Amino acid sequence: MAHAEAHAEHEQQQHPIKLYLLVWGLLFVLSFFSYMVDYFGLQGFLRWSLILIFMMLKAGLIVAVFMHMAWERLALIYAMLLPPLLVLVFVALMVSESNYVLLTRLAFFGSGP
Amino acid sequence: MSVPLKTHPAESLPRPAGLAGLAADWASDQRTFKNVSWGKAMMWIFLLSDTFIFGCFLLAYMTARMSTTVPWPNPSEVFALEIGGTHMPLILIAIMTFVLISSSGTMAMAVNYGYRRDRRKTAVLMLVTALFGATFVGMQAFEWSKLIEEGVRPWGNPWGAAQFGSTFFMITGFHGTHVTFGVIFLLIVARKVWRGDFDTERRGFFTSRKGRYEIVEITGLYWHFVDLVWVFIFAFFYLW
Numbered sequence: 001m002a003h004a005e006a007h008a009e010h011e012q013q014q015h016p017i018k019l020y021l022l023v024w025g026l027l028f029v030l031s032f033f034s035y036m037v038d039y040f041g042l043q044g045f046l047r048w049s050l051i052l053i054f055m056m057l058k059a060g061l062i063v064a065v066f067m068h069m070a071w072e073r074l075a076l077i078y079a080m081l082l083p084p085l086l087v088l089v090f091v092a093l094m095v096s097e098s099n100y101v102l103l104t105r106l107a108f109f110g111s112g113p
Numbered sequence: 114m115s116v117p118l119k120t121h122p123a124e125s126l127p128r129p130a131g132l133a134g135l136a137a138d139w140a141s142d143q144r145t146f147k148n149v150s151w152g153k154a155m156m157w158i159f160l161l162s163d164t165f166i167f168g169c170f171l172l173a174y175m176t177a178r179m180s181t182t183v184p185w186p187n188p189s190e191v192f193a194l195e196i197g198g199t200h201m202p203l204i205l206i207a208i209m210t211f212v213l214i215s216s217s218g219t220m221a222m223a224v225n226y227g228y229r230r231d232r233r234k235t236a237v238l239m240l241v242t243a244l245f246g247a248t249f250v251g252m253q254a255f256e257w258s259k260l261i262e263e264g265v266r267p268w269g270n271p272w273g274a275a276q277f278g279s280t281f282f283m284i285t286g287f288h289g290t291h292v293t294f295g296v297i298f299l300l301i302v303a304r305k306v307w308r309g310d311f312d313t314e315r316r317g318f319f320t321s322r323k324g325r326y327e328i329v330e331i332t333g334l335y336w337h338f339v340d341l342v343w344v345f346i347f348a349f350f351y352l353w
Contacts, residue, residue, distance in 0.1 A: 013224070017222060020218065021218075023218075024215075024217075028214060039202060048353070051353065059341055062337055062340060063341065066221045066340075068330075072149065073128075073134060073146070074135040075134070075145055076146050076157065078135060079157075079161075080160075080161055084168065091175070095175075102179065102182065105182050106182060
């Protein structure tokens with residue numbers, strides 16, 4: 001009895017197949033585009049920005065539709081999406097640290113053995 | 114004078130939406146994730162911890178690549194293949210990406226058919242997903258053996274910065290392990306679905322509890338996460 005009640009309380013994630021097929025197609029197209037970035041050998045800022053844009057779009061589609069995050073309550077969405085953002089703070093720390101390490105290496109080993 | 118509200122104890126009150134719902138859910142002094150079962154919530158929390166693991170790997174890779182004075186090997190050339198006489202940069206990785214995305218698509222469909230209680234289609238789609246996953250691992254094994262043959266080691270390689278090998282084996286190795294465990298997980302759940310465990314309410318071997326079709330969605334969450342991690346590895350390690 002308790003089991004049946006618990007069952008009724010969980011909403012099932014039921015969405016039209018057409019939506020999944022659309023996202024599937026979009027993921028293929030986006031992956032193709034990001035491969036083309038490498039194929040045509042784009043360089044510099046254009047390359048990095050395109051890679052990041054395609055990556056974020058793909059990640060967003062997978063999380064929102066395939067993992068059903070778009071239909072969850074905000075309590076779960078924020079609990080899962082905000083903590084990874086803190087990794088960006090770590091990234092900022094390590095960028096500064098690696099610049100320092102590179103500088104030190106160049107200063108001490110730059111002239112070469 | 115307020116009228117006392119009469120509610121049926123078995124039915125839950127309507128939950129507020131939006132930010133008010135966020136505050137209410139977290140402040141309710143009860144379980145926070147209201148309409149999500151414990152199984153799904155725990156899979157999400159596990160995936161969050163896994164995000165940090167892969168986040169730290171990619172971070173270590175970034176630090177190594179930014180701080181080395183030796184040029185980084187060009188992944189576009191390292192992972193190029195000669196197919197029919199034409200030189201294709203990064204082609205194997207591109208195919209692996211498409212294989213993994215296809216597996217994600219079949220998995221999403223399996224979840225859909227699972228909730229429709231169509232056990233044959235669910236099981237077949239899960240087996241197809243597992244097949245794509247196994248193909249991916251096979252191609253990764255090919256890639257590893259090719260690089261090892263060319264002299265890539267965790268402590269050095271013929272083309273540049275020594276850290277290339279260690280980060281490559283660490284990151285793709287961990288991801289490949291995740292795919293392998295995902296395939297095993299898929300096969301176990303597909304077998305249960307095929308046997309009709311969730312229709313006959315057969316009890317689990319280890320837990321002695323009745324399973325539900327929701328386990329297909331939970332398996333799906335893990336599998337899509339593996340695909341998600343590959344999106345980041347593809348962008349940062351192979352394309353950057």
